[in-house]
Amino acid sequence: MxxxxxxxxxxxxxxxxxxxxxxxxxxxxxxxxxxxxxxGPDHWRSAQRRLVVVDKTGDRGWQQATRHAVDVWNQAAGPTGVRLTWTTGSGTCSPDRVRISVCTASAARLGGGRTANRQGRADVELDPDGHNLGAFVLVCSDCRPSEARRRVIATHEIGHTLGLSHTPRLSSVMLHTGGAERPDDLDAAEVRSLYEHVDGPLRCGVFNLRLGTFCL
Ligand SMILES: [Zn+2]
Ligand SMILES: [Zn+2]
Incomplete structure (x- = not known):
């Protein structure tokens, strides 16, 4: 040879x-x-679907509302898929991995007015492939909503952080003006379909190779 x-x-x-x-x-x-x-963008990848909602409002009324939102979204999402737990905390709100912080802000900062968009706001940070990396919610500190209205706002805004967009359905919690207090059957179907797939880990570069802190 x-x-x-x-x-x-x-x-x-x-x-x-x-x-x-x-x-x-x-x-x-x-x-x-x-x-x-x-x-579609704005949903949490498989490794990040055990989410903690941290109520930092320090307000009993909002705490009841965010707790309600966690309960009804868990019911809507079913036993698999995304899962929320609820706790209280303090401090400011910024995108925070696998924790959805809720803080109060003045209606002026939220834009004023009466729609859910103005009484509450959801901000989501995305990773390079479009999955949620972090999220937080702001609710109004000075617009004096009723207890029922707080439940609508909290459920609507947390719905945005889970990846749901506005719908024109009056029975939907994702109606642009705020809608119902809990997700309807189609909202539930949507949150389930958003989370029925399994994601791989996030690609870190062209070769998707991690060498310590380096990403190739
Ligand atoms: Zn995904
Ligand atoms: Zn909205």
């Missing part, structure tokens, strides 16, 4: 390896954006 023949086989295998890596990259790059588009 000549030196060249001995070298040829490993070279051929290495070439095959390079070719398959190239194909793999093309497939991954092309499929990933399609999946994200098909599922």
């Amino acid at each position: 000549s030196a060249w023949t001995r070298l040829a086989e490993p070279l051929r295998l290495f070439n095959l390896f390079l070719l398959s890596m190239g194909l793999f990259q093309v497939v991954v790059v092309n499929i990933a954006p399609l999946e994200a588009g098909a599922l």
